Amino acid sequence: MRIILVGYGVVGQSLTYILSHSRLSNLKEYGFNPRVVAIVDRKGAAIDSKGLNLREVLRVKKEKGTVSVYPRGGKPGIGSLEVIETVEAEVLVETTPTNIENGEPGLSNIKTGFKSGKHVVTTNKGPLAIAFPALCELADYNKVNLRFSGTVGGGTPVLEFAKKCLLGDKINSIHGILNGTTNYILSEMEDKGLSFQQALDRAKQLGYAETDPSMDIDGIDPACKVVIMANWIMGKKITLKDVKFKGIRNIALETLSEATKRGKTVKLVGSIDGDCKVEPTELHRYDPLCVSGVLNAVKFVSEFAGEETIIGRGAGGKETASAILRDMLDIRHNLANKLLS
Numbered sequence: 331m332r333i334i335l336v337g338y339g340v341v342g343q344s345l346t347y348i349l350s351h352s353r354l355s356n357l358k359e360y361g362f363n364p365r366v367v368a369i370v371d372r373k374g375a376a377i378d379s380k381g382l383n384l385r386e387v388l389r390v391k392k393e394k395g396t397v398s399v400y401p402r403g404g405k406p407g408i409g410s411l412e413v414i415e416t417v418e419a420e421v422l423v424e425t426t427p428t429n430i431e432n433g434e435p436g437l438s439n440i441k442t443g444f445k446s447g448k449h450v451v452t453t454n455k456g457p458l459a460i461a462f463p464a465l466c467e468l469a470d471y472n473k474v475n476l477r478f479s480g481t482v483g484g485g486t487p488v489l490e491f492a493k494k495c496l497l498g499d500k501i502n503s504i505h506g507i508l509n510g511t512t513n514y515i516l517s518e519m520e521d522k523g524l525s526f527q528q529a530l531d532r533a534k535q536l537g538y539a540e541t542d543p544s545m546d547i548d549g550i551d552p553a554c555k556v557v558i559m560a561n562w563i564m565g566k567k568i569t570l571k572d573v574k575f576k577g578i579r580n581i582a583l584e585t586l587s588e589a590t591k592r593g594k595t596v597k598l599v600g601s602i603d604g605d606c607k608v609e610p611t612e613l614h615r616y617d618p619l620c621v622s623g624v625l626n627a628v629k630f631v632s633e634f635a636g637e638e639t640i641i642g643r644g645a646g647g648k649e650t651a652s653a654i655l656r657d658m659l660d661i662r663h664n665l666a667n668k669l670l671s
């Protein structure tokens with residue numbers, strides 16, 4: 331499988347690290363033979379139709395700050411759209427940062443991938459939050475797959491759990507702690523008595539927060555995840571403008587300590603239950619959603635199986651790259667089935 335990787339930050343680099351390590355030779359058991367033929371960052375690209383040497387690319391990126399000076403195949407200044415259009419590959423992996431104003435550059439990258447016949451795996455929530463229904467239609471029209479497991483729950487298979495493990499059941503509602511940064515802030519405030527600002531500063535130092543932390547603390551990031559789950563799991567054709575969201579920016583220590591006295595705790599909960607919203611919510615301390623630190627937890631209530639909660643790490647480079655790997659294997663599986671049918 332030939333892969334173009336666009337966006338070479340923490341997630342993209344983690345993916346190449348995973349792919350370049352021999353302990354994953356078990357991938358061959360799935361008939362999966364990934365070959366990364368192009369990597370694009372802000373300054374240009376590294377291209378090799380025979381497959382890039384990923385350890386070498388990682389070294390060049392760390393030492394020089396860009397892949398565009400990769401020996402034999404570095405192309406300074408070339409843009410992502412030109413690479414996607416002209417380099418032959420089966421899959422485009424898109425990991426540029428989330429932008430909820432207009433979805434760019436992810437939206438154009440994904441659309442160009444579809445139009446040039448490539449399956450797309452993305453971890454970018456912006457294009458999905460803005461245009462989920464339209465992007466699914468465009469993928470169908472071009473007869474390609476769109477996958478995005480890493481957009482919700484990091485490496486925790488939240489979307490697959492609902493879509494594959496609850497197959498045949500009807501999911502009636504979803505409630506979730508969908509943002510690790512805000513959960514970390516609330517936990518630090520509650521457990522250690524830190525102020526909101528102190529806890530946010532720690533979250534930034536630890537690298538949990540988005541480039542623009544208002545994405546986390548104002549509830550925008552979990553609202554994007556609500557859009558993705560509502561569309562993919564519940565079949566609702568909504569976009570970000572249909573989600574009411576409120577963050578934790580103004581939460582006071584007293585509010586948290588009052589809740590503790592009553593055996594409760596305040597969490598930023600995203601929900602799809604009639605309407606779609608994100609807001610600080612009091613939960614009973616023994617509610618399975620009450621995870622602490624950067625964990626995410628999502629509770630599904632389905633018609634027959636009842637209540638199930640999936641818990642795991644909701645962020646991180648290697649974790650999110652593991653979701654990309656699953657998506658690529660899923661596409662590989664679909665391609666193989668198509669050949670057999």
Ligand code: HSE
Nearest residue numbers: 509510511539540645
């Ligand atoms: N900033 C996000 C979080 C990263 O804290 O959950 C994963 O989407």
